[in-house]
Amino acid sequence: MAKKHNNVLPGFNLSLGFTIFYLSLIVLIPLSAAFIKTSTLSLHEFWVAVASPRVVASYKLTFGASLIGASINAIFGLLTAWVLTRYTFTGKRIIDALVDLPFALPTAVAGIALTAIYAPNGWIGSLLAPHGIKVAFTPIGVVIALTFIGLPFVVRTVQPILEDLEAETEEAAASLGANRWQTFTKIIFPAIAPALLTGFSLAFARAIGEYGSVIFIAGNMPMVSEITPLIIITKLEQYDYAGATAVAVVMLLISFVLLLAINGLQWWNSSRNTRAI
Amino acid sequence: MSEESTTQFSKYSAKVAKSRATSEPTWIRWTLITTALLFLSLFLFMPLAAVFTEALRKGFDTYISALADADALSAMKLTFIAALIAVPLNLVFGVAAAWAIAKFEFRGKSILITLIDLPFAVSPVIAGLIYVLIFGLQGWFGGWLSDHDFKVIFAIPGIVLATIFVTFPFVARELIPLMQAQGKDEEEAALVLGASGWQILWRVTLPNIKWGLLYGVILTNARAMGEFGAVSVVSGHIRGMTNTMPLHVEILYNEYNYAAAFAVASVLALLALVTLVLKSIVEWHAARSARAIEQN
Numbered sequence: 001m002a003k004k005h006n007n008v009l010p011g012f013n014l015s016l017g018f019t020i021f022y023l024s025l026i027v028l029i030p031l032s033a034a035f036i037k038t039s040t041l042s043l044h045e046f047w048v049a050v051a052s053p054r055v056v057a058s059y060k061l062t063f064g065a066s067l068i069g070a071s072i073n074a075i076f077g078l079l080t081a082w083v084l085t086r087y088t089f090t091g092k093r094i095i096d097a098l099v100d101l102p103f104a105l106p107t108a109v110a111g112i113a114l115t116a117i118y119a120p121n122g123w124i125g126s127l128l129a130p131h132g133i134k135v136a137f138t139p140i141g142v143v144i145a146l147t148f149i150g151l152p153f154v155v156r157t158v159q160p161i162l163e164d165l166e167a168e169t170e171e172a173a174a175s176l177g178a179n180r181w182q183t184f185t186k187i188i189f190p191a192i193a194p195a196l197l198t199g200f201s202l203a204f205a206r207a208i209g210e211y212g213s214v215i216f217i218a219g220n221m222p223m224v225s226e227i228t229p230l231i232i233i234t235k236l237e238q239y240d241y242a243g244a245t246a247v248a249v250v251m252l253l254i255s256f257v258l259l260l261a262i263n264g265l266q267w268w269n270s271s272r273n274t275r276a277i
Numbered sequence: 278m279s280e281e282s283t284t285q286f287s288k289y290s291a292k293v294a295k296s297r298a299t300s301e302p303t304w305i306r307w308t309l310i311t312t313a314l315l316f317l318s319l320f321l322f323m324p325l326a327a328v329f330t331e332a333l334r335k336g337f338d339t340y341i342s343a344l345a346d347a348d349a350l351s352a353m354k355l356t357f358i359a360a361l362i363a364v365p366l367n368l369v370f371g372v373a374a375a376w377a378i379a380k381f382e383f384r385g386k387s388i389l390i391t392l393i394d395l396p397f398a399v400s401p402v403i404a405g406l407i408y409v410l411i412f413g414l415q416g417w418f419g420g421w422l423s424d425h426d427f428k429v430i431f432a433i434p435g436i437v438l439a440t441i442f443v444t445f446p447f448v449a450r451e452l453i454p455l456m457q458a459q460g461k462d463e464e465e466a467a468l469v470l471g472a473s474g475w476q477i478l479w480r481v482t483l484p485n486i487k488w489g490l491l492y493g494v495i496l497t498n499a500r501a502m503g504e505f506g507a508v509s510v511v512s513g514h515i516r517g518m519t520n521t522m523p524l525h526v527e528i529l530y531n532e533y534n535y536a537a538a539f540a541v542a543s544v545l546a547l548l549a550l551v552t553l554v555l556k557s558i559v560e561w562h563a564a565r566s567a568r569a570i571e572q573n
Contacts, residue, residue, distance in 0.1 A: 009380050009464055010474035016377040019389070022370045026441055027395055030407040033417065037410050076316040083313040087306055095314070097557045101321050103496070104549035104556075106503025108523040109542040112530050113324035116331050116539075123323065148320050170299040180301055209400025212505035212523070216530065229402040229506065236406065236510065241415055248403045259398040263391055 034252060037245040049246035058228040061139055065227075066207035069146030074200045077154025078192070084155070085162040102151050107212030114145055115217045137219030142227065145213040150203030157199035161192045194269040201265060205258045209251070328546045331539035343529075343537035344544065351517045352525035352541070355433065359508075359521060360501040363440040367497055368490070371448025376482070379456030380464065390453065396445040404442045405510025408435055431513030436521065439507035444500045448493035455489040456482075488563035495559065499552040503545060 038046065049055070084096050102110065118125045118135040125136055135141050165188065173183040211229040218225040228251060235244035300306070333340055343349060374393060378386060396404065411417050412429035422429060429435045463485065467477045483490070505523040512519045514528060522545055529538035 012381045015373040019374040033410040080313045104499045104552040106523045106545045108505040108526050109545045113327045116327045211402050255398040
């Protein structure tokens with residue numbers, strides 16, 4: 001793997017050696033345990049574990065709610081990034097710093113706080129309850145939690161691109177007779193679209209694996225509001241290690257594909273930007 | 278980020294904002310600002326406010342006694358222990374990985390970078406599960422461990438391992454792009470002047486990357502103290518023994534002891550706010566030192 005190219009700096013073997021050792025010990029060997037454990041199952045047992053109706057219902061909820069949450073974040077994250085880079089208003093700096101709150105706030109805290117707000121007797125839940133709208137303990141609650149934890153991704157990927165956009169391009173568009181909406185859709189949006197897509201996929205990937213913030217607000221009813229990570233926990237608690245691992249392997253494979261897609265996107269994004277400059 | 282070349286940029290953005298050709302009418306501007314703020318209030322400010330309101334609902338005395346409870350204190354202690362072990366280990370790893378990746382060329386580098394990112398793509402629940410498969414009673418080393426009367430799962434070592442896993446990439450991810458951007462000219466100059474490898478690391482590289490390093494440490498620490506899913510799988514939830522603060526919040530909440538649950542949660546929320554403040558300060562310093570380098 002290692003090959004030096006007339007580099008005089010010391011420490012290559014030590015630093016790369018330690019990196020690979022630590023990576024193997026903490027990440028690679030433990031992750032391979034999941035695949036090895038699953039390979040002890042017969043194909044039929046595997047299928048029963050990962051495709052039973054209750055598990056399939058949990059995939060639908062996890063992916064559906066993650067997709068909706070990431071979409072909400074794409075729209076409002078873009079809006080937030082736009083407002084934070086383009087306009088001035090009081091308290092902007094504090095709001096800018098607070099956008100990262102979902103990264104810093106423990107997920108369990110977020111979970112019970114959101115539940116308190118959206119429960120039928122909470123600040124917002126009590127406003128919705130008379131209209132027959134239930135948020136907490138339903139799939140809508142899952143969407144709310146997944147929107148919260150994915151919120152910073154889109155803002156933080158789009159914001160630097162918006163900041164770096166040159167005003168001259170927009171002035172040129174305006175002087176050529178484009179109105180603001182045309183300038184946005186034809187000049188600004190194409191420039192930020194790759195970053196928006198990256199932010200969307202990061203929020204989506206994060207939402208799929210999320211556990212802590214969801215379980216409090218979801219109500220965790222089988223077939224209705226039970227997410228896939230909770231299925232893994234439930235199987236573990238019933239000492240069904242092989243079954244839990246089989247479901248975990250399905251999730252891992254999906255996450256790996258997403259990770260590759262995101263890395264590809266970021267590479268495409270950066271090569272596009274360097275070409276533009 | 279916005280601090281970079283502040284004077285020029287603010288002049289510029291003021292000009293952009295005033296110019297009618299490249300900005301929006303006032304009513305659109307305020308509609309957008311209001312919509313964004315409404316969204317953020319709904320999803321950010323309200324949950325934060327709810328934590329503190331609920332924590333103090335039963336009065337200040339209940340709040341204090343919930344925090345002074347023996348189980349709460351032992352949960353705080355365990356949370357700090359886990360962070361105290363995980364953060365330095367991942368810090369050393371981050372520096373080593375960034376040194377190898379940023380200063381040298383080798384085959385398989387992009388694969389290595391992707392593998393370092395892997396823990397971000399793995400659900401926390403699965404992060405806990407894989408250690409159960411290895412160290413649990415039914416696991417690879419389960420028999421050997423129980424023969425030697427050493428517990429990893431449902432004990433502190435498992436909690437530390439799970440914490441290391443979920444915070445694994447933070448420092449490396451901050452340092453790799455930073456050290457790649459800085460290049461290796463200064464290190465090579467030091468080498469020519471007769472510095473040893475460790476001297477270069479301590480006197481040239483580390484001072485150059487200190488803000489990025491600190492930033493990574495802050496993120497690692499915040500996640501380490503707040504991790505819930507991974508730790509929940511390996512902890513066993515033994516009160517006063519293997520309970521971290523987030524797990525203690527869950528136990529209290531499930532016992533319908535909401536005031537106490539939110540009291541412990543408010544400590545974690547305060548930690549999160551401190552994290553955001555420190556992060557902003559570090560970002561400001563990092564932008565300032567980046568500017569200083571540009572001007573030289």
